[in-house]
Amino acid sequence: VGSFFQEQPVLKNPFLEDALLRGYLKRHxxxxxxxxxxxxxxxRVAKVIDTWGRQCELNPPRLVHFDPWGRRVDHIVTSEAWKRLKDLSAQEGLVAIGYDKSFGEWRRVYQMSKLYIFSPSSGLYTCPLAMTDGAAKVIQSGGVSPPVEEAYRRLTSRQPERFWTSGQWMTERQGGSDVGTGTETVAVPQADGSYRLHGFKWFTSATDADMTLTLARVQDTSGSTTPGSRGLSLFYAEVSRDEDGRLRGIEVQRLKDKLGTRQMPTAELLLDGLPAYRLSEEGRGVASIANMLTITRIHNSVSAAAAMRRVLQLARDYATRRTAFGKLLKDHPLHMQTLARMEVETRAAFLLVMDVCRLLGREESGLASELDLHLLRLLTPVVKLYTGKQAVAVVSEGLESFGGQGYIEDTGMPGILRDxxxxxxxxxxxxxxxxxxxxCVARSSGMVLHAYFAHVKSLLAGATGVSSLDPAVKAVGGALSELEQFVQIAASRSPSYLELAA
Ligand code: MFK
Ligand code: FAD
Structure with a gap:
Protein backbone atom coordinates (compact mmCIF):
# COMPACT_ATOMS: atom_id res chain seq x y z
CA VAL A 1 0.00 0.00 0.00
CA GLY A 2 1.29 3.43 -0.89
CA SER A 3 3.92 4.28 -3.43
CA PHE A 4 6.55 5.99 -1.27
CA PHE A 5 9.66 4.16 -0.18
CA GLN A 6 12.40 6.02 1.61
CA GLU A 7 15.85 5.96 0.03
CA GLN A 8 18.28 4.40 2.48
CA PRO A 9 21.49 6.06 3.67
CA VAL A 10 24.47 4.96 1.63
CA LEU A 11 27.87 4.05 3.02
CA LYS A 12 30.49 5.74 0.86
CA ASN A 13 34.26 5.34 0.98
CA PRO A 14 34.94 6.25 4.64
CA PHE A 15 38.38 7.63 3.75
CA LEU A 16 37.17 9.94 1.00
CA GLU A 17 34.17 10.99 3.07
CA ASP A 18 36.29 12.02 6.04
CA ALA A 19 37.74 15.46 5.35
CA LEU A 20 39.23 15.68 8.84
CA LEU A 21 41.12 12.39 8.51
CA ARG A 22 42.41 13.32 5.07
CA GLY A 23 43.39 16.80 6.21
CA TYR A 24 45.20 15.40 9.26
CA LEU A 25 47.14 12.88 7.18
CA LYS A 26 48.00 15.37 4.46
CA ARG A 27 49.45 17.65 7.13
CA HIS A 28 51.40 14.99 9.05
CA ARG A 44 36.94 -2.04 -0.15
CA VAL A 45 35.33 -1.30 3.22
CA ALA A 46 32.33 0.39 1.63
CA LYS A 47 31.86 -2.10 -1.22
CA VAL A 48 32.71 -5.47 0.36
CA ILE A 49 33.90 -5.53 3.95
CA ASP A 50 30.86 -3.81 5.45
CA THR A 51 28.71 -6.73 4.27
CA TRP A 52 31.06 -9.21 5.98
CA GLY A 53 30.76 -7.24 9.22
CA ARG A 54 26.98 -7.40 8.92
CA GLN A 55 27.15 -11.15 8.28
CA CYS A 56 29.07 -11.60 11.54
CA GLU A 57 26.21 -9.87 13.36
CA LEU A 58 23.62 -12.07 11.65
CA ASN A 59 25.58 -15.32 12.23
CA PRO A 60 26.88 -15.04 15.78
CA PRO A 61 29.31 -17.66 17.06
CA ARG A 62 28.02 -20.73 18.83
CA LEU A 63 29.59 -23.32 21.05
CA VAL A 64 29.47 -27.02 20.25
CA HIS A 65 30.40 -28.90 23.39
CA PHE A 66 30.19 -32.48 22.14
CA ASP A 67 30.62 -34.36 18.89
CA PRO A 68 27.78 -36.63 17.73
CA TRP A 69 29.36 -39.54 19.65
CA GLY A 70 29.48 -37.74 22.93
CA ARG A 71 33.15 -36.75 22.95
CA ARG A 72 33.90 -33.33 24.43
CA VAL A 73 35.16 -31.07 21.62
CA ASP A 74 34.39 -27.49 22.73
CA HIS A 75 34.29 -26.07 19.23
CA ILE A 76 33.50 -22.39 18.89
CA VAL A 77 31.87 -22.21 15.49
CA THR A 78 32.30 -18.81 13.85
CA SER A 79 30.88 -17.45 10.61
CA GLU A 80 32.65 -17.59 7.25
CA ALA A 81 32.73 -13.80 7.28
CA TRP A 82 34.58 -13.79 10.64
CA LYS A 83 37.23 -16.10 9.16
CA ARG A 84 37.52 -13.94 6.05
CA LEU A 85 38.06 -10.91 8.27
CA LYS A 86 41.02 -12.64 9.89
CA ASP A 87 42.68 -13.22 6.50
CA LEU A 88 41.92 -9.69 5.41
CA SER A 89 43.42 -8.30 8.61
CA ALA A 90 46.69 -10.05 7.85
CA GLN A 91 46.76 -9.03 4.18
CA GLU A 92 46.00 -5.42 4.97
CA GLY A 93 48.66 -5.37 7.69
CA LEU A 94 46.24 -4.16 10.35
CA VAL A 95 48.64 -5.26 13.08
CA ALA A 96 51.83 -5.52 10.98
CA ILE A 97 51.92 -1.84 10.00
CA GLY A 98 52.32 -0.89 13.67
CA TYR A 99 55.58 -2.90 13.76
CA ASP A 100 56.91 -1.83 10.35
CA LYS A 101 59.93 0.33 11.01
CA SER A 102 59.90 1.66 7.45
CA PHE A 103 57.04 3.96 8.47
CA GLY A 104 59.21 5.48 11.20
CA GLU A 105 57.45 7.52 13.84
CA TRP A 106 54.22 7.54 11.79
CA ARG A 107 53.68 3.77 11.83
CA ARG A 108 50.95 4.01 14.48
CA VAL A 109 49.13 6.91 12.86
CA TYR A 110 49.05 4.95 9.59
CA GLN A 111 47.95 1.71 11.26
CA MET A 112 45.29 3.38 13.42
CA SER A 113 43.94 5.40 10.47
CA LYS A 114 43.38 2.12 8.69
CA LEU A 115 41.70 0.60 11.73
CA TYR A 116 39.57 3.74 12.09
CA ILE A 117 38.26 3.24 8.56
CA PHE A 118 37.77 -0.49 9.17
CA SER A 119 36.33 -0.59 12.67
CA PRO A 120 32.60 0.09 12.15
CA SER A 121 32.47 -2.44 9.28
CA SER A 122 34.74 -5.02 10.91
CA GLY A 123 32.14 -7.21 12.62
CA LEU A 124 34.21 -6.39 15.72
CA TYR A 125 37.27 -8.12 14.32
CA THR A 126 39.01 -5.05 15.73
CA CYS A 127 38.69 -6.72 19.15
CA PRO A 128 41.04 -9.65 18.43
CA LEU A 129 43.29 -7.27 16.50
CA ALA A 130 43.60 -5.00 19.53
CA MET A 131 44.62 -7.90 21.76
CA THR A 132 46.94 -9.29 19.09
CA ASP A 133 48.67 -5.94 18.83
CA GLY A 134 48.86 -5.73 22.63
CA ALA A 135 50.43 -9.20 22.85
CA ALA A 136 53.00 -8.35 20.17
CA LYS A 137 53.88 -5.21 22.10
CA VAL A 138 54.37 -7.13 25.36
CA ILE A 139 56.59 -9.69 23.63
CA GLN A 140 58.56 -6.96 21.86
CA SER A 141 59.04 -5.00 25.08
CA GLY A 142 60.43 -8.05 26.88
CA GLY A 143 62.81 -8.86 24.01
CA VAL A 144 61.70 -11.25 21.26
CA SER A 145 63.30 -14.57 22.20
CA PRO A 146 62.29 -18.25 22.35
CA PRO A 147 59.68 -19.55 23.13
CA VAL A 148 57.75 -16.50 21.90
CA GLU A 149 59.84 -15.59 18.86
CA GLU A 150 57.64 -17.56 16.48
CA ALA A 151 54.48 -16.20 18.11
CA TYR A 152 55.74 -12.63 17.62
CA ARG A 153 56.39 -13.30 13.92
CA ARG A 154 52.92 -14.72 13.50
CA LEU A 155 51.15 -11.93 15.37
CA THR A 156 52.81 -9.35 13.13
CA SER A 157 52.57 -11.37 9.89
CA ARG A 158 50.88 -10.20 6.69
CA GLN A 159 50.43 -13.78 5.49
CA PRO A 160 46.95 -15.10 6.29
CA GLU A 161 48.16 -18.70 6.64
CA ARG A 162 50.77 -17.63 9.23
CA PHE A 163 48.81 -14.91 11.02
CA TRP A 164 47.84 -15.56 14.65
CA THR A 165 45.52 -13.68 16.95
CA SER A 166 45.91 -13.45 20.70
CA GLY A 167 43.53 -13.37 23.63
CA GLN A 168 43.95 -11.37 26.85
CA TRP A 169 42.66 -13.42 29.76
CA MET A 170 42.70 -11.24 32.84
CA THR A 171 39.23 -11.09 34.32
CA GLU A 172 38.09 -13.69 36.84
CA ARG A 173 34.80 -13.98 38.69
CA GLN A 174 36.10 -12.07 41.69
CA GLY A 175 38.09 -9.40 39.93
CA GLY A 176 38.00 -7.62 36.61
CA SER A 177 39.14 -4.20 37.75
CA ASP A 178 40.93 -5.54 40.80
CA VAL A 179 42.83 -8.43 39.23
CA GLY A 180 45.42 -8.20 42.02
CA THR A 181 42.95 -9.40 44.62
CA GLY A 182 40.62 -11.36 42.37
CA THR A 183 42.94 -13.69 40.48
CA GLU A 184 42.72 -17.25 41.75
CA THR A 185 44.48 -19.00 38.85
CA VAL A 186 47.61 -20.80 39.92
CA ALA A 187 50.68 -21.71 37.88
CA VAL A 188 52.28 -25.00 38.84
CA PRO A 189 55.98 -25.20 37.89
CA GLN A 190 57.04 -28.17 35.75
CA ALA A 191 60.41 -29.90 35.65
CA ASP A 192 61.22 -28.43 32.20
CA GLY A 193 60.77 -24.84 33.40
CA SER A 194 57.27 -24.45 31.95
CA TYR A 195 54.05 -24.22 33.98
CA ARG A 196 50.55 -25.66 34.06
CA LEU A 197 47.74 -23.21 34.74
CA HIS A 198 44.68 -24.09 36.80
CA GLY A 199 41.86 -21.61 37.27
CA PHE A 200 38.77 -20.02 35.78
CA LYS A 201 38.76 -17.06 33.39
CA TRP A 202 35.39 -15.32 33.49
CA PHE A 203 35.56 -13.17 30.34
CA THR A 204 37.72 -14.18 27.36
CA SER A 205 36.88 -12.45 24.10
CA ALA A 206 37.56 -13.63 20.58
CA THR A 207 38.16 -17.01 22.17
CA ASP A 208 39.01 -18.58 18.82
CA ALA A 209 42.48 -17.01 19.23
CA ASP A 210 45.65 -19.00 18.60
CA MET A 211 47.39 -17.94 21.82
CA THR A 212 46.86 -15.79 24.86
CA LEU A 213 48.54 -13.75 27.54
CA THR A 214 47.18 -14.32 31.01
CA LEU A 215 47.87 -13.78 34.71
CA ALA A 216 48.39 -16.42 37.39
CA ARG A 217 50.08 -16.97 40.78
CA VAL A 218 53.12 -19.19 40.83
CA GLN A 219 52.82 -21.96 43.40
CA ASP A 220 55.87 -22.69 45.52
CA THR A 221 56.97 -26.20 46.49
CA SER A 222 54.59 -26.22 49.44
CA GLY A 223 51.70 -25.31 47.16
CA SER A 224 51.32 -21.76 48.52
CA THR A 225 51.03 -18.57 46.51
CA THR A 226 51.60 -14.87 47.22
CA PRO A 227 48.37 -12.88 47.53
CA GLY A 228 47.70 -9.49 45.94
CA SER A 229 49.08 -8.07 42.77
CA ARG A 230 52.69 -8.73 43.86
CA GLY A 231 51.87 -12.44 43.54
CA LEU A 232 50.82 -12.22 39.89
CA SER A 233 53.02 -13.21 36.97
CA LEU A 234 52.38 -12.95 33.24
CA PHE A 235 52.07 -16.12 31.15
CA TYR A 236 52.05 -17.00 27.47
CA ALA A 237 49.97 -19.98 26.37
CA GLU A 238 49.07 -21.48 23.01
CA VAL A 239 45.55 -22.67 22.33
CA SER A 240 45.96 -26.08 20.75
CA ARG A 241 44.25 -29.45 20.46
CA ASP A 242 45.48 -32.95 21.27
CA GLU A 243 45.35 -35.95 18.97
CA ASP A 244 41.73 -36.62 20.04
CA GLY A 245 40.75 -33.11 19.00
CA ARG A 246 40.30 -31.88 22.59
CA LEU A 247 41.56 -28.49 23.68
CA ARG A 248 44.79 -28.92 25.65
CA GLY A 249 44.21 -27.88 29.22
CA ILE A 250 41.08 -25.81 28.50
CA GLU A 251 37.35 -26.41 28.78
CA VAL A 252 34.99 -23.86 27.32
CA GLN A 253 32.32 -23.55 30.00
CA ARG A 254 29.89 -21.44 27.94
CA LEU A 255 29.63 -18.40 25.68
CA LYS A 256 28.34 -15.18 27.23
CA ASP A 257 24.92 -13.92 26.18
CA LYS A 258 25.79 -10.25 25.66
CA LEU A 259 24.02 -6.93 25.06
CA GLY A 260 26.28 -6.26 22.07
CA THR A 261 29.59 -7.47 20.56
CA ARG A 262 27.55 -10.50 19.54
CA GLN A 263 29.61 -10.96 16.40
CA MET A 264 32.47 -12.42 18.40
CA PRO A 265 32.63 -15.13 21.03
CA THR A 266 33.26 -14.21 24.65
CA ALA A 267 33.70 -17.36 26.69
CA GLU A 268 34.13 -18.55 30.24
CA LEU A 269 37.13 -20.86 30.36
CA LEU A 270 38.18 -23.50 32.81
CA LEU A 271 41.97 -23.80 32.73
CA ASP A 272 42.71 -27.34 33.68
CA GLY A 273 46.46 -27.77 33.33
CA LEU A 274 46.98 -25.39 30.41
CA PRO A 275 50.67 -25.54 29.39
CA ALA A 276 52.21 -22.07 29.68
CA TYR A 277 55.48 -20.13 29.77
CA ARG A 278 56.20 -17.36 32.21
CA LEU A 279 56.94 -14.11 30.38
CA SER A 280 57.48 -11.74 33.28
CA GLU A 281 59.59 -11.95 36.38
CA GLU A 282 57.66 -13.54 39.21
CA GLY A 283 55.31 -10.98 40.77
CA ARG A 284 55.65 -8.49 37.87
CA GLY A 285 52.54 -9.67 36.00
CA VAL A 286 50.47 -6.49 36.29
CA ALA A 287 53.33 -4.16 35.40
CA SER A 288 54.20 -6.39 32.41
CA ILE A 289 50.67 -6.61 31.05
CA ALA A 290 50.38 -2.82 31.35
CA ASN A 291 52.01 -2.58 27.89
CA MET A 292 49.14 -4.60 26.48
CA LEU A 293 46.63 -2.38 28.28
CA THR A 294 48.18 0.73 26.74
CA ILE A 295 47.77 -0.70 23.23
CA THR A 296 44.27 -2.11 23.69
CA ARG A 297 43.08 1.12 25.32
CA ILE A 298 44.31 3.08 22.33
CA HIS A 299 42.54 0.64 19.97
CA ASN A 300 39.41 1.08 22.05
CA SER A 301 39.64 4.85 21.58
CA VAL A 302 40.12 4.45 17.83
CA SER A 303 36.98 2.29 17.68
CA ALA A 304 35.04 4.84 19.73
CA ALA A 305 35.98 7.74 17.44
CA ALA A 306 35.26 5.55 14.41
CA ALA A 307 31.76 4.64 15.66
CA MET A 308 30.97 8.34 16.08
CA ARG A 309 32.30 9.13 12.62
CA ARG A 310 30.34 6.30 10.99
CA VAL A 311 26.99 7.21 12.49
CA LEU A 312 27.57 10.82 11.56
CA GLN A 313 28.51 9.99 7.96
CA LEU A 314 25.31 8.00 7.58
CA ALA A 315 23.23 10.69 9.29
CA ARG A 316 24.62 13.36 6.97
CA ASP A 317 23.84 11.24 3.94
CA TYR A 318 20.34 10.54 5.22
CA ALA A 319 19.75 14.26 5.72
CA THR A 320 20.13 14.67 1.95
CA ARG A 321 17.52 11.96 1.23
CA ARG A 322 14.79 12.33 3.86
CA THR A 323 12.15 15.02 3.59
CA ALA A 324 10.00 16.32 6.47
CA PHE A 325 7.68 19.31 6.55
CA GLY A 326 8.29 19.99 2.86
CA LYS A 327 12.07 20.10 2.85
CA LEU A 328 15.07 17.84 3.18
CA LEU A 329 16.40 17.31 6.70
CA LYS A 330 19.59 19.09 5.66
CA ASP A 331 17.56 22.27 5.17
CA HIS A 332 16.18 22.22 8.71
CA PRO A 333 18.54 24.43 10.77
CA LEU A 334 17.69 22.64 14.01
CA HIS A 335 18.53 19.23 12.56
CA MET A 336 21.78 20.59 11.18
CA GLN A 337 22.63 22.05 14.58
CA THR A 338 22.26 18.55 16.06
CA LEU A 339 24.58 17.10 13.41
CA ALA A 340 27.02 19.97 13.91
CA ARG A 341 27.21 19.22 17.64
CA MET A 342 27.93 15.57 16.84
CA GLU A 343 30.59 16.72 14.38
CA VAL A 344 32.35 18.79 17.03
CA GLU A 345 32.36 15.86 19.47
CA THR A 346 33.65 13.52 16.77
CA ARG A 347 36.41 15.89 15.68
CA ALA A 348 37.58 16.39 19.25
CA ALA A 349 37.68 12.63 19.79
CA PHE A 350 39.53 12.01 16.53
CA LEU A 351 42.19 14.65 17.18
CA LEU A 352 42.85 13.45 20.71
CA VAL A 353 43.05 9.83 19.56
CA MET A 354 45.42 10.65 16.72
CA ASP A 355 47.64 12.68 19.01
CA VAL A 356 48.00 9.67 21.29
CA CYS A 357 48.76 7.42 18.27
CA ARG A 358 51.39 9.93 17.17
CA LEU A 359 52.99 9.82 20.64
CA LEU A 360 52.96 6.01 20.63
CA GLY A 361 54.72 5.98 17.24
CA ARG A 362 57.32 8.41 18.56
CA GLU A 363 57.91 6.26 21.62
CA GLU A 364 58.30 3.10 19.56
CA SER A 365 60.68 4.66 17.07
CA GLY A 366 62.89 6.00 19.86
CA LEU A 367 62.14 9.63 19.05
CA ALA A 368 60.00 10.50 22.06
CA SER A 369 61.14 13.28 24.34
CA GLU A 370 60.55 13.03 28.08
CA LEU A 371 57.54 15.29 27.59
CA ASP A 372 56.13 12.91 24.93
CA LEU A 373 56.49 9.93 27.28
CA HIS A 374 54.71 11.72 30.13
CA LEU A 375 51.95 12.78 27.76
CA LEU A 376 51.49 9.27 26.40
CA ARG A 377 51.18 7.84 29.91
CA LEU A 378 48.67 10.53 30.96
CA LEU A 379 46.59 10.69 27.80
CA THR A 380 46.14 6.92 27.28
CA PRO A 381 43.63 6.44 30.12
CA VAL A 382 42.17 9.90 29.47
CA VAL A 383 41.44 9.23 25.79
CA LYS A 384 40.02 5.78 26.55
CA LEU A 385 37.66 6.95 29.27
CA TYR A 386 36.63 10.11 27.46
CA THR A 387 35.93 8.59 24.03
CA GLY A 388 34.28 5.49 25.50
CA LYS A 389 31.63 7.59 27.21
CA GLN A 390 31.37 10.04 24.33
CA ALA A 391 30.76 7.27 21.77
CA VAL A 392 27.61 6.10 23.56
CA ALA A 393 26.20 9.64 23.67
CA VAL A 394 27.07 10.53 20.07
CA VAL A 395 25.95 7.21 18.60
CA SER A 396 22.69 7.46 20.54
CA GLU A 397 22.10 10.95 19.17
CA GLY A 398 23.00 9.61 15.74
CA LEU A 399 20.30 6.93 15.94
CA GLU A 400 17.71 9.59 16.73
CA SER A 401 18.65 11.47 13.57
CA PHE A 402 17.14 8.59 11.55
CA GLY A 403 13.89 8.86 13.49
CA GLY A 404 12.14 5.50 14.02
CA GLN A 405 14.38 3.79 11.46
CA GLY A 406 17.35 4.30 13.75
CA TYR A 407 15.69 1.86 16.15
CA ILE A 408 15.13 -0.85 13.56
CA GLU A 409 17.42 -3.81 13.82
CA ASP A 410 18.15 -4.57 10.19
CA THR A 411 19.19 -1.01 9.39
CA GLY A 412 22.35 -1.94 11.36
CA MET A 413 22.03 1.15 13.58
CA PRO A 414 21.04 -0.60 16.84
CA GLY A 415 24.16 -2.79 16.56
CA ILE A 416 26.38 0.30 16.50
CA LEU A 417 24.80 1.54 19.75
CA ARG A 418 24.99 -1.87 21.43
CA ASP A 419 28.66 -2.20 20.51
CA CYS A 440 50.36 8.24 37.00
CA VAL A 441 50.14 11.81 38.39
CA ALA A 442 51.28 10.50 41.76
CA ARG A 443 54.02 8.18 40.47
CA SER A 444 55.49 10.90 38.25
CA SER A 445 55.32 13.45 41.11
CA GLY A 446 53.07 15.58 38.95
CA MET A 447 55.41 15.59 35.92
CA VAL A 448 52.69 14.25 33.63
CA LEU A 449 50.56 17.29 34.45
CA HIS A 450 53.38 19.72 33.77
CA ALA A 451 53.96 17.97 30.44
CA TYR A 452 50.28 18.38 29.66
CA PHE A 453 50.29 22.10 30.49
CA ALA A 454 53.37 22.65 28.36
CA HIS A 455 51.82 20.70 25.48
CA VAL A 456 48.54 22.63 25.46
CA LYS A 457 50.41 25.94 25.71
CA SER A 458 52.56 25.04 22.72
CA LEU A 459 49.44 24.00 20.78
CA LEU A 460 47.80 27.34 21.58
CA ALA A 461 50.92 29.28 20.65
CA GLY A 462 51.36 27.35 17.40
CA ALA A 463 47.72 27.49 16.28
CA THR A 464 47.65 28.92 12.80
CA GLY A 465 44.70 30.77 11.40
CA VAL A 466 43.34 31.72 14.85
CA SER A 467 44.13 34.89 16.71
CA SER A 468 45.28 34.75 20.32
CA LEU A 469 42.39 37.18 20.91
CA ASP A 470 39.86 34.63 19.65
CA PRO A 471 37.36 34.06 22.52
CA ALA A 472 37.76 30.27 22.28
CA VAL A 473 41.58 30.49 22.47
CA LYS A 474 41.31 32.91 25.40
CA ALA A 475 38.84 30.62 27.18
CA VAL A 476 41.15 27.58 26.83
CA GLY A 477 44.14 29.65 27.96
CA GLY A 478 42.18 30.93 30.99
CA ALA A 479 40.96 27.47 31.98
CA LEU A 480 44.48 26.11 31.64
CA SER A 481 46.07 28.71 33.93
CA GLU A 482 43.31 28.19 36.50
CA LEU A 483 43.99 24.45 36.45
CA GLU A 484 47.73 25.01 36.66
CA GLN A 485 47.29 27.32 39.67
CA PHE A 486 45.01 24.80 41.33
CA VAL A 487 47.59 22.04 40.91
CA GLN A 488 50.34 24.29 42.29
CA ILE A 489 48.30 25.25 45.37
CA ALA A 490 47.19 21.67 45.98
CA ALA A 491 50.75 20.41 45.61
CA SER A 492 52.12 23.03 48.02
CA ARG A 493 49.55 22.01 50.67
CA SER A 494 50.10 18.32 50.24
CA PRO A 495 53.43 16.71 51.17
CA SER A 496 53.32 14.38 48.18
CA TYR A 497 51.45 13.88 44.96
CA LEU A 498 50.49 10.47 46.30
CA GLU A 499 48.38 12.13 48.97
CA LEU A 500 47.08 14.62 46.44
CA ALA A 501 45.93 11.73 44.25
CA ALA A 502 44.21 10.07 47.19
C1 MFK B 1 37.80 -2.46 19.75
C2 MFK B 1 38.85 -2.42 20.79
C3 MFK B 1 38.76 -3.61 21.60
C4 MFK B 1 39.71 -3.71 22.69
C5 MFK B 1 39.82 -5.17 23.14
C6 MFK B 1 38.81 -5.48 24.12
C7 MFK B 1 38.74 -6.92 24.56
C8 MFK B 1 38.38 -7.00 25.99
C9 MFK B 1 39.59 -7.26 26.80
C10 MFK B 1 39.50 -6.86 28.25
O1 MFK B 1 38.66 -6.23 28.80
S1 MFK B 1 40.89 -7.43 28.98
C11 MFK B 1 40.75 -6.95 30.65
C12 MFK B 1 41.11 -5.55 30.86
N1 MFK B 1 41.27 -5.33 32.27
C13 MFK B 1 41.61 -4.16 32.72
O2 MFK B 1 41.77 -3.20 32.00
C14 MFK B 1 41.87 -4.11 34.21
C15 MFK B 1 41.39 -2.81 34.78
N2 MFK B 1 42.09 -2.59 36.06
C16 MFK B 1 43.19 -1.81 36.09
O3 MFK B 1 43.65 -1.27 35.09
C17 MFK B 1 43.81 -1.64 37.44
O4 MFK B 1 44.19 -0.32 37.57
C18 MFK B 1 45.02 -2.55 37.64
C19 MFK B 1 44.65 -4.02 37.38
C20 MFK B 1 46.19 -2.22 36.73
C21 MFK B 1 45.39 -2.36 39.10
O5 MFK B 1 46.26 -3.36 39.55
P1 MFK B 1 47.18 -3.10 40.81
O6 MFK B 1 48.00 -4.33 40.99
O7 MFK B 1 46.39 -2.62 41.96
O8 MFK B 1 48.11 -1.95 40.25
P2 MFK B 1 49.28 -1.15 40.90
O9 MFK B 1 49.83 -1.83 42.13
O10 MFK B 1 48.89 0.27 41.04
O11 MFK B 1 50.37 -1.24 39.75
C22 MFK B 1 51.14 -2.40 39.52
C23 MFK B 1 52.22 -2.01 38.52
O12 MFK B 1 51.63 -1.85 37.23
C24 MFK B 1 52.87 -0.66 38.83
O13 MFK B 1 54.21 -0.74 38.36
P3 MFK B 1 55.46 -0.73 39.39
O14 MFK B 1 55.26 -1.95 40.23
O15 MFK B 1 56.66 -0.79 38.50
O16 MFK B 1 55.32 0.54 40.18
C25 MFK B 1 52.10 0.30 37.97
O17 MFK B 1 52.82 1.47 37.68
C26 MFK B 1 51.89 -0.55 36.73
N3 MFK B 1 50.71 -0.08 36.01
C27 MFK B 1 49.42 -0.24 36.36
N4 MFK B 1 48.64 0.30 35.43
C28 MFK B 1 49.45 0.82 34.48
C29 MFK B 1 50.78 0.56 34.85
N5 MFK B 1 51.81 0.94 34.10
C30 MFK B 1 51.55 1.60 32.95
N6 MFK B 1 50.30 1.87 32.53
C31 MFK B 1 49.24 1.49 33.25
N7 MFK B 1 48.03 1.77 32.83
P1 FAD C 1 34.05 -4.58 38.74
O1 FAD C 1 35.50 -4.47 38.90
O2 FAD C 1 33.31 -5.42 39.70
O3 FAD C 1 33.42 -3.12 38.69
C1 FAD C 1 32.06 -2.85 39.02
C2 FAD C 1 31.91 -1.33 39.14
O4 FAD C 1 32.72 -0.88 40.21
C3 FAD C 1 32.35 -0.55 37.90
O5 FAD C 1 31.46 0.49 37.66
C4 FAD C 1 33.70 0.01 38.28
O6 FAD C 1 33.98 1.25 37.63
C5 FAD C 1 33.52 0.21 39.76
N1 FAD C 1 34.79 0.16 40.48
C6 FAD C 1 35.62 -0.88 40.66
N2 FAD C 1 36.68 -0.51 41.37
C7 FAD C 1 36.54 0.78 41.66
C8 FAD C 1 37.29 1.75 42.39
N3 FAD C 1 38.47 1.42 42.94
N4 FAD C 1 36.81 3.00 42.51
C9 FAD C 1 35.64 3.35 41.92
N5 FAD C 1 34.89 2.49 41.22
C10 FAD C 1 35.32 1.24 41.10
N6 FAD C 1 38.21 -9.37 30.36
C11 FAD C 1 39.31 -10.06 30.00
O7 FAD C 1 40.21 -10.24 30.79
N7 FAD C 1 39.44 -10.54 28.73
C12 FAD C 1 38.49 -10.35 27.80
O8 FAD C 1 38.68 -10.77 26.67
C13 FAD C 1 37.31 -9.65 28.16
N8 FAD C 1 36.30 -9.48 27.28
C14 FAD C 1 35.17 -8.83 27.66
C15 FAD C 1 34.12 -8.73 26.76
C16 FAD C 1 32.95 -8.10 27.14
C17 FAD C 1 31.83 -8.01 26.16
C18 FAD C 1 32.84 -7.54 28.43
C19 FAD C 1 31.58 -6.84 28.84
C20 FAD C 1 33.87 -7.65 29.31
C21 FAD C 1 35.04 -8.31 28.95
N9 FAD C 1 36.09 -8.47 29.85
C22 FAD C 1 37.22 -9.16 29.47
C23 FAD C 1 35.95 -8.08 31.22
C24 FAD C 1 36.17 -6.60 31.48
O9 FAD C 1 37.48 -6.21 31.27
C25 FAD C 1 35.73 -6.35 32.91
O10 FAD C 1 34.34 -6.64 32.99
C26 FAD C 1 36.00 -4.94 33.37
O11 FAD C 1 37.38 -4.74 33.46
C27 FAD C 1 35.33 -4.62 34.70
O12 FAD C 1 35.60 -5.60 35.65
P2 FAD C 1 34.40 -6.28 36.50
O13 FAD C 1 33.42 -6.81 35.52
O14 FAD C 1 34.98 -7.25 37.46
O15 FAD C 1 33.73 -5.08 37.25
Missing amino acids: LPQEAILSDLNAFGE AQVLSIWEGTTNVLSLDVLR
Missing part, protein backbone atom coordinates in the same frame (compact mmCIF):
# COMPACT_ATOMS: atom_id res chain seq x y z
CA LEU A 29 51.93 12.06 6.73
CA PRO A 30 51.84 13.24 3.14
CA GLN A 31 53.13 10.01 1.57
CA GLU A 32 51.23 9.26 -1.60
CA ALA A 33 51.58 5.48 -1.17
CA ILE A 34 49.94 5.60 2.26
CA LEU A 35 47.13 7.89 1.17
CA SER A 36 46.36 5.74 -1.85
CA ASP A 37 46.43 2.56 0.30
CA LEU A 38 43.89 4.16 2.66
CA ASN A 39 41.77 5.27 -0.26
CA ALA A 40 41.75 1.79 -1.82
CA PHE A 41 41.02 0.22 1.58
CA GLY A 42 38.17 2.68 2.14
CA GLU A 43 36.68 1.62 -1.18
CA ALA A 420 29.46 1.34 21.68
CA GLN A 421 28.17 0.52 25.16
CA VAL A 422 31.03 -1.88 25.87
CA LEU A 423 33.73 0.68 25.08
CA SER A 424 33.52 2.24 28.53
CA ILE A 425 33.46 -1.12 30.33
CA TRP A 426 36.16 -3.42 28.98
CA GLU A 427 39.83 -2.52 29.12
CA GLY A 428 39.14 -0.63 32.36
CA THR A 429 35.92 1.11 33.37
CA THR A 430 35.71 4.90 33.48
CA ASN A 431 36.27 5.16 37.22
CA VAL A 432 39.13 2.67 37.20
CA LEU A 433 40.82 4.66 34.44
CA SER A 434 40.25 7.89 36.36
CA LEU A 435 42.17 6.29 39.20
CA ASP A 436 44.86 5.27 36.72
CA VAL A 437 45.22 8.96 35.81
CA LEU A 438 45.73 9.78 39.49
CA ARG A 439 48.17 6.89 39.79
